[in-house]
């Protein structure tokens with residue numbers, strides 16, 4: 001008889017066997033999440049309860065336990081978030097954590113689609129179009145269909161893109177979307193469907209994908225090709241998804257596909273912080289998780305470590321105002337602080353003066369500028385403040401405004417890169433050709449038709465156009481493109497060549513060209529970090545550079561700047577002092593939301609996200625008078641803050657210096673004797 005010796009199973013590592021003292025760094029619920037082994041788990045947590053900290057430690061713990069880092073997948077809302085978490089995990093463990101696969105759903109999908117492009121019938125050099133590009137394509141196909149000059153009201157390009165996107169994301173027939181959400185355009189149904197079809201056709205013919213396509217095509221790739229799904233999902237031994245409350249239905253489906261071999265999926269989220277429904281996010285995803293993933297272990301994080309109890313009282317009050325109730329009550333053992341301030345100013349400008357002076361006072365007391373932030377609902381809400389900050393020489397950066405890469409001059413430069421990467425990209429050719437004097441949409445279209453058939457699409461020596469006014473410029477363009485194509489240069493060198501070529505066009509087109517030329521110089525520097533032109537296009541489409549990144553780079557040598565941010569872009573961040581400005585009805589909640597209970601709740605959650613960013617002190621401010629083209633008018637403070645009594649917030653009154661002096665003098669006069 002043969003003997004087979006069974007080896008003793010390695011006992012599972014206990015917390016004390018690890019080099020990192022997890023138990024000292026985490027509370028029991030966080031430990032449960034970090035040490036969760038196999039199967040699905042859902043971590044539901046309030047603001048500031050340590051979700052990010054938990055994920056960072058879970059990555060470190062898995063790597064430390066011997067899991068190959070490249071078999072871990074961490075999906076986050078922005079790429080910056082993934083990079084930051086992996087950097088933190090590397091700091092507490094070691095560099096191995098940087099090899100964890102991390103990024104957004106779109107980023108991961110794009111990577112898979114490039115790898116398996118054959119299976120979906122695309123070439124691997126397909127390009128990704130961002131929302132601004134997609135709108136241009138819609139405009140283009142609309143013009144081609146001759147629908148741009150209709151007498152009857154026809155939806156604009158934004159509305160058209162929203163309709164198409166909703167129908168794709170929610171898997172609904174476009175007719176149903178019109179019926180349910182845009183009944184005012186039902187009469188134009190046939191024409192709208194024509195636009196949608198032409199848009200789809202354009203993308204397929206030009207080898208481009210929009211953001212929705214990245215998710216949909218990946219879902220189809222994995223759903224239809226079991227061999228590919230098994231290969232990918234086998235690699236994903238552990239999958240983690242952050243900010244699950246802001247995922248859409250498709251992303252929930254993808255989560256299931258990505259983890260469909262090992263089933264080790266952990267989703268982390270806070271239903272009260274769901275603020276992206278306008279992009280199709282569905283906070284029901286969190287509630288449905290246990291249904292989708294049978295045997296889910298539910299872990300709740302409830303202790304807030306970020307804020308003072310006073311700030312949390314205000315946050316809890318906001319949640320209580322919701323129509324859709326949350327069974328959530330944040331608490332904290334942090335030390336007591338002051339009551340949050342409710343600051344009324346006479347005008348927006350006085351509000352800016354207050355913020356600026358309060359910031360300067362705090363700086364004098366030893367606080368760093370980057371420990372403070374000013375938050376607002378819309379990018380434009382900070383314009384007045386920006387002027388005042390500049391006047392007082394306070395350095396700041398702004399998150400969430402227009403993206404650097406969305407600015408027209410950067411898009412012009414990128415259009416050149418796009419035609420180099422994908423010569424079938426009509427919109428990019430249009431942009432490049434229409435820079436030249438004498439070329440309008442019609443000529444650009446004719447030239448593009450020639451380019452499509454040409455042996456070398458960059459050799460633009462069109463003999464039959466020699467008489468045309470633009471021929472010399474066309475030759476210049478051709479020289480640039482052929483030269484770049486034929487020589488192997490670094491990405492930044494290529495961008496430098498394009499910028500040199502483009503500089504004169506920029507001067508001719510834009511009155512504010514000095515600022516734009518500076519941006520172009522900065523762009524050459526930024527492009528140094530990319531490995532290839534296709535990679536650069538992919539990364540910029542999926543993770544656009546914010547103006548901030550460029551500004552910060554330029555300002556690194558100076559004092560770390562103050563942060564101005566839209567509330568949406570403040571997600572996941574924290575500061576010691578947080579000022580929320582323009583807390584007005586019509587702004588937060590926005591005018592569009594007041595008629596709709598669900599929308600109103602989302603606005604409330606936005607204010608909740610803003611308030612829970614503060615560690616030590618929170619200020620709500622609003623002006624009582626607003627200016628408009630038609631004259632000044634009285635405002636209404638946000639209905640969400642008028643609900644709060646003096647036990648929750650303290651009213652602050654702004655008094656002008658002279659007024660105070662008069663009061664003091666008045667006091668003195670009354671002094672006896």
Ligand SMILES: Nc1ncnc2c1ncn2[C@@H]1O[C@H](COP(=O)(O)OP(=O)(O)OP(=O)(O)O)[C@@H](O)[C@H]1O
Nearest residue numbers: 025026027047048049050051052053305306572573
């Ligand atoms: N167990 C803990 N001990 C001490 N500090 C902690 C602990 N857990 C979290 N913190 C601290 O609390 C703060 C909030 O944590 P973190 O940013 O991870 O929370 P979050 O749940 O991701 O927040 P949000 O969703 O509101 O952005 C951080 O400063 C973090 O270092």
